[in-house]
Amino acid sequence: MAKGERRVLLVLGDYVEDYEAMVPFQALQAYGVSVDVVCPGKKAGDICRTAIHQLSPAHQTYSESRGHNFALNATFDDIEFNKYDGLIIPGGRAPEYLSLDVLVLELVRKFSHS
Numbered sequence: 001m002a003k004g005e006r007r008v009l010l011v012l013g014d015y016v017e018d019y020e021a022m023v024p025f026q027a028l029q030a031y032g033v034s035v036d037v038v039c040p041g042k043k044a045g046d047i048c049r050t051a052i053h054q055l056s057p058a059h060q061t062y063s064e065s066r067g068h069n070f071a072l073n074a075t076f077d078d079i080e081f082n083k084y085d086g087l088i089i090p091g092g093r094a095p096e097y098l099s100l101d102v103l104v105l106e107l108v109r110k111f112s113h114s
Contacts, residue, residue, distance in 0.1 A: 013094030
C-alpha cells in the first residue's frame with residue numbers, strides 16, 4: 001500500500017443486499033480508495049450472491065430477487081485488519097449470518113478497539 005493510500009475492507013455474507021454492497025464499493029473506488037471485498041470461507045476470485053429487494057405495493061411488503069454475482073478480490077483468511085482504514089458490512093440478510101461467525105465478530109472487535 002502506497003503512503004497516504006486509503007484502504008477499506010468490505011465484508012459480504014450470504015445473500016448480501018446488492019445496492020448496499022455495490023454502491024460503497026464503486027463510490028469508494030471512484031474516490032481513489034482501495035476496497036478489498038471478502039466473504040468468510042471464500043477466496044479471491046470466488047463469488048458472493050447478492051439480492052435485490054423491491055417494494056411490492058400490491059402485497060405491502062418487499063420482494064427479494066437474485067441480484068449479481070459479486071466477485072471477491074481478496075481472501076478472508078488472509079486479512080490483516082491493521083492494513084485497513086475502515087470496515088463496511090452491508091445489509092440485507094448477510095449481517096444476520098455474519099453475526100454468527102466467530103471470525104467476523106473477532107474482526108469487528110479488532111476494528112472497534114483500534
